[in-house]
Amino acid sequence: MREMEYVWILVFAGILLVIGLVMISLNALLGPREPQIYEDYPYECGVPLYDKDAQTTFHQGYYLLGLLLLLFDIEAAFLFPWSVVYRYLGVFGFIEMFIFIFILTYGLLYAWKKGALDWQFEIEEV
Template structure:
């Protein structure tokens, strides 16, 4: 009896899924799209199927920036949990850590790593 609500919810969910899939099959377009099986990656559609294309360096810089600030968040959470036990030395170390990361962000900003105004790519 404890799981009756969960069982009812499961059947309602299953019935709704079947109804929506059936409606999509009955009312959806019947002509296949020629680009349906075309690969799409990183927000840039491929214009040919060769693997010799290069990506703009902005994608790599963005990945490095994401990694940098993910590491910052990974260090800030445990530090915040034990903040009371660390005292002034722990606070000073974290301020230095955040200042170094802030300098990295300012450097990336100043050098234009965060500007996403790419020149138009040629399609041959």
């Protein structure tokens, strides 16, 4: 009888497959036929380029800012599980998280002082 519980997973997967195929078919039948002007246009960092040449370089600050945002988002996401089990950790858990937040704050202040959070970047031409 335990094997019958897995049948619903297969039914759900089949329904998802049918819905996906229907959506793709509707797109092929009802979608536009002629290509768009900017379909092959290079696109980087959320800013469309002004020419078709994708060989321009961008200031490394954009990439540094993206890495910092990703780093702090992941570390902030670590705070949520900690807050759920906080009452079981006691004083040791509180001190450990205080040190963790202190290191995060120090890293943020260091990046801020070095100008990594500055949005005044210029596009460099090759």
